[in-house]
Amino acid sequence: MQNSEIQRITNWLIDGARSSGTPSEMIAEVCEHLVAAGLPLSRFGIFIRTLHPEIFGRNFIWRQGQKVEIGTVDFEILDTPEFARSPLRIVFEEGLEVRGRMDDPDSKRFPFLDDMRAEGVTDYLAMPMPYLDGSIHATSWVTRQPGGFSDDDIAAIRTLVAPLARVSEIISLRRTAEMLLDTYVGNRAGARILGGQIRRGHNDTMQAAIWLSDLRGFTALSDRLPAETVVEILNQYFDCQVTAIRGHGGEVLKFMGDGLLAVFPIDEYIGDAAHVCARVLEAARESRASVEALAFPVGDVVERFRFGVALHVGNILYGNIGGGNRLDFTCIGPAVNLAARLEKITGRLGRTVVASEGFANACRHDWRELGEFPIAGFSKAQRVYGLAEETPVVMA
Structure with missing residues (x-):
């Protein structure tokens, strides 16, 4: 050579x-x-x-x-x-x-x-x-x-x-x-951070379908099981959702204990809200089936699980929020707040999936109106919808 x-x-x-x-x-x-x-x-x-x-x-x-x-x-x-x-x-x-x-x-x-x-x-x-x-x-x-x-x-x-x-x-x-x-x-936030959006004030407004869920009975579960077992359960429980969310174009932004916040961006120029929301609903159905099938043996008992997910659509502020040099790339806004309030209603109604009026209007489906509910922090009661195919289950 x-x-x-x-x-x-x-x-x-x-x-x-x-x-x-x-x-x-x-x-x-x-x-x-x-x-x-x-x-x-x-x-x-x-x-x-x-x-x-x-x-x-x-x-x-x-x-x-x-x-x-x-x-x-x-x-x-x-x-x-x-x-x-x-x-x-x-x-x-x-x-x-x-x-x-x-x-x-x-x-x-x-x-x-x-x-x-x-x-x-x-x-x-x-x-x-x-x-x-x-x-x-x-x-x-x-x-x-x-x-x-x-x-x-x-x-x-x-x-x-x-x-x-x-x-x-x-x-x-x-x-x-x-x-x-x-x-x-998440990949969307990661790309923005690598692109230089690393300071407070680097925020954008985005229209998105919002997913907010949590595990039913998590507090009691945490009280009676070892912490290591609870972590294993949470990991398998989140797997049931993350695979479906990412498979249908969503991005998981945050895990909060047993809670999960995800967004599905909507391209306002294309006007694909109906298509995006239909994919969100499909992800919710897949997650519901996966969680229902999840069986976790603990000693002589097999633990089974239920969860609730609220679906909403609206504008969110997406970007860097925090104090000093400790920042979080997340989303905030009234739309996120409403999704969080609706998620609590899933437990009260014994429903797995509930949707806001905005989401139900965007995603034409066989919805069942569940009534109007006063929502803390909102001046008007909100009309809530559930899937007609779901049978309510009230947990003891």
């Missing part, structure tokens, strides 16, 4: 790989330049561990003449026999290089390399890619060249790992920030 070409690729990486718009494009461009410079590379992989509650890491696989494949791996892989006997386990846990020349009997200790051997691979090299925070990530380099990688090839690869680590770390840090914001404040 030409040292000048390696230096050019290194400089390009240090400069941020600016000509590549995505991580996949950056990886493809690096590999193609390396092949053009004389590195006999047939396959390259980069494995990034992530700060995510469900995903252990992401992998990007380049093969000559093919598009980069992107995949994710969950934490269950750590307990598999395949991972226990994988070269990457040594890289991740010990930070060591692992080489597997197919003509070396020692390579037989890695079953993964049997597949490589069947594909005509002659040499495999896994190298640690340390980040500045001390975490260890990994790269893998594969060739079909007779005799495997030369000493010069391996020296060139080692030269490239450090600049590759720097640019991938920058990309990973931004992605981690996006994932953490999505996890804790």
